[in-house]
Amino acid sequence: MHVLKHLHTINHHKSLVMKGCFAVGLYRQGLLHDLSKYTPTEFFVGCKYYQGTMSPNNAEREARGYSSAWLHHKGRNKHHMEYWIDYGVTHKGMCGMKMPLRYVVEMYIDRVAASKNYQKARYTDRSALDYYLHGRQFHILHEDTRALLELLLYMLAARGEAYVNRFIREKLLRGQIAYERVALEKLMQPYQQEVEQANP
Numbered sequence: 001m002h003v004l005k006h007l008h009t010i011n012h013h014k015s016l017v018m019k020g021c022f023a024v025g026l027y028r029q030g031l032l033h034d035l036s037k038y039t040p041t042e043f044f045v046g047c048k049y050y051q052g053t054m055s056p057n058n059a060e061r062e063a064r065g066y067s068s069a070w071l072h073h074k075g076r077n078k079h080h081m082e083y084w085i086d087y088g089v090t091h092k093g094m095c096g097m098k099m100p101l102r103y104v105v106e107m108y109i110d111r112v113a114a115s116k117n118y119q120k121a122r123y124t125d126r127s128a129l130d131y132y133l134h135g136r137q138f139h140i141l142h143e144d145t146r147a148l149l150e151l152l153l154y155m156l157a158a159r160g161e162a163y164v165n166r167f168i169r170e171k172l173l174r175g176q177i178a179y180e181r182v183a184l185e186k187l188m189q190p191y192q193q194e195v196e197q198a199n200p
Contacts, residue, residue, distance in 0.1 A: 002047055002050035005050055005052065006043070006056070010043075012117055013034070013113055013114065014033060014037075016112075017030060017109055017113045018030040020161075023169070024169045024173065025169055026173075029079070033079070033110070034077060036072065036073055036077060039072070041068065041072045042072055042073055048060075049063070054118055078099075078100075078106075081099070081107065081140065085140050094140065096139075096142040096145060096146075098142040098144050098145055098179075099145045101172070101173065102173070104145055105168055107149060108149060108152040111131070112128045114131075115127040115128045128156060128157075129154060132153055144180055144181050147185050148179060154192045155167065157194075158191040
């Protein structure tokens with residue numbers, strides 16, 4: 001059991017997300033982010049399967065075939081895409097519902113914070129994008145939500161965190177950007193090109 005190490009990891013992650021949420025004006029979400037990680041269902045599993053370089057949920061999956069902590073967590077935290085998976089109305093089977101804007105922003109901030117927390121000195125503005133792209137084909141996301149998340153990640157990789165925070169605070173959360181796939185993909189193109197040219 002790695003109680004103190006796990007506690008330090010989740011406290012540090014929460015402080016990074018809080019800082020990111022406060023920077024864009026999402027104060028309530030910054031304060032409430034990931035509180036379920038302190039419940040016994042999630043906390044003790046995290047202590048038992050503590051890794052330090054990645055989520056203990058991965059280790060629990062390897063050991064048990066599933067992660068009880070993750071199943072508990074994703075059903076209580078609206079910034080996770082998995083919270084929004086449901087049966088479609090016009091689409092047969094399971095699919096991603098369109099996430100409310102503020103939770104997509106929190107999801108982006110959460111991914112950046114997790115990359116910082118686990119990569120430490122190896123972290124760059126491209127880290128969160130690389131991690132996302134590595135598992136992109138497995139994500140069940142609404143097309144508009146996917147486009148917005150990818151825009152923010154490419155923007156981060158191309159221009160840095162302060163630039164993205166200003167974009168979120170001054171444009172996105174003020175309703176100046178259409179939360180719709182076609183418009184978002186068009187907006188993303190120059191940032192994507194910058195990233196690809198910098199990392200051919």
